[in-house]
Amino acid sequence: MAIRYELIKVCKQTGARLGKLHTPHGVIDTPIFMPVGTQATVKAMTPEELKEIEAQIILSNTYHLYIRPGHDIVKKAGGLHKFMNWDRPILTDSGGYQVFSLGPLRKIKEEGVEFRSHLDGSKHFISPEKAIEIENALGADIIMAFDECAPYPADREYVKNSLERTTRWAKRCKEAHKNTDNQALFGIIQGGMYKDLREQSAREITAIDLPGYAIGGLSVGEPKPLMYEVLDYTVPLMPSDKPRYLMGVGSPDDLIEGVLRGIDMFDCVLPTRIARNGTAFTSGGKVVVRNAIYQEDFTPLDPECDCYTCRNYTKAYLRHLVKCNEILASRLLTYHNLYFLINLMKNVRQAIMDDRLMDFRNEFFEKFGYEK
């Protein structure tokens, strides 16, 4: 078995889980936020900086690496870890989400998905077997089954067909997976916003014995309360001796709400993307650095933060860099935003340890400006 989930304790106040995930490239403390390195790089960051902010695992995108540079090249480089100079754990998605996001450029069949590259329009076909072949070549510690992520909103019929195909594809993925000693295959629960369909998918996916399970198809445009509701009835159907991963979720409130409901792993492009647009998470809420009010603000981005950016630069300087479209703006804000979320999760883990995650949530929400 490539990975092993170790449950450390459950928060008495909330039921949230504190754990450790043992992987071939090291042990991960859960709950954890995973920075996204779509194209074999977490945008604007070096691996050393990711370690400095204590990132323990990163995610990379199979679709993007398949298209460019090609999984064969990554394999020849010695695998994704070596290619990108990152020796800690990596998780790769299956490419399913990206392929389905291509819209008119793709055609779904039982066998797999035919699509055209977003780069040059060239024709490609990815089946569950092909997705696993690519993920085996990339060599991440955790690999995801090839699934269909239904859009929101979607009618029941569509979602039901889609989740059932996702189950059949998950079985084919497990069958195709050649490297079970070094790579853990996770199944993905779909079912949209339909309770009975989520239940059906959870039942079917967890029946396939796999080292971990994810919830897909959330944070796709639905209202937040609806997402939390889906988590409320889906997470309890997932086995407690395996890690639970909520895909594509990464706003501070969603991370906390997810952990409260028993989630162990998260990923999202949000912190890095908004950083490049000049927006920062701070202990007092979001800060749009470009705003004119910061023109002569010679205080740090977040006075409570002790990251490299906040220790060395003022809002006035960061605003100047953002307005000039300087690379250093993207660097400093990305660094800070990732630090913020990683630090948030560290505090969340401590709160679970101290059996006070609900109190922590309420304090954080009040300070950040979220509705309680």
Add this chain to the structure above:
Amino acid sequence: MAIRYELIKVCKQTGARLGKLHTPHGVIDTPIFMPVGTQATVKAMTPEELKEIEAQIILSNTYHLYIRPGHDIVKKAGGLHKFMNWDRPILTDSGGYQVFSLGPLRKIKEEGVEFRSHLDGSKHFISPEKAIEIENALGADIIMAFDECAPYPADREYVKNSLERTTRWAKRCKEAHKNTDNQALFGIIQGGMYKDLREQSAREITAIDLPGYAIGGLSVGEPKPLMYEVLDYTVPLMPSDKPRYLMGVGSPDDLIEGVLRGIDMFDCVLPTRIARNGTAFTSGGKVVVRNAIYQEDFTPLDPECDCYTCRNYTKAYLRHLVKCNEILASRLLTYHNLYFLINLMKNVRQAIMDDRLMDFRNEFFEKFGYEK
């Protein structure tokens, strides 16, 4: 006096100078290459990284900082060093070169230059007095006189008028300079490619007693041999007890040829700009990282280089990042190119120390693929 030039020794093989320049923010070894931080940031680099590669002094652009964020804001921040988190020496140009580059957007009068901002078209007027006021507000260790950099080619009449105005402006700059204890004002010798006009300018500018002198108006499109010829007859007219700065020059061959002719300081955007376009200096010559031949090249960019980039990444990975337009591509190549030039200058200083700069030049040119 804000600065003091200390001549350590002269190379017996070439006459090149080894020296130290004492400034309010530390001592600089000369000959030196100064990375350019146009908008109060050396593009893609942090100050810590600049120190890691042993950058001793950087240049920043007065015109850009005047336009954005405004010298008043930099002054309120505590000056440019504090604003950008760089505690080593800084040199600011006068904005002359940038203003004259605006072409139809500017109008030259004896009093100064009227121009429109390249950002919003707003009208501005910079006189020698205004340029010094801005440079005093920025607070760099070395500040440049407001000059006119004649284009190439330009007729004799134009160049003569221009250099004579540059002399009158240099006197006004000296008169206006309020902070002589902490900021050293350098004069700029112009005169285009005309021997007698360079001589006239050198005579006039060095007659104004200033702590250092620069040669401007070179590397503006003229053939390299012509630039070297101008240096051959201009440098000997500059006092040997003060630093000599060749503005806007930064290709490896020009750096060495400049040092051979007695130059102590250089700056250029070339290494950082070509880095962002995916081109690297290496011991074997220029490498265009994007080229298909590097697709499966899992060796470092420069096998003889021990910089962070070359120690940790392959050409195949760098090529992938360049093709993806990833910020990390700009970071890693900028880091390497600056390291390359700074290391080159370190080797140049050692060669002067060892009285073998001409041998060093010939060996370097042969290896790099330059004509000897």
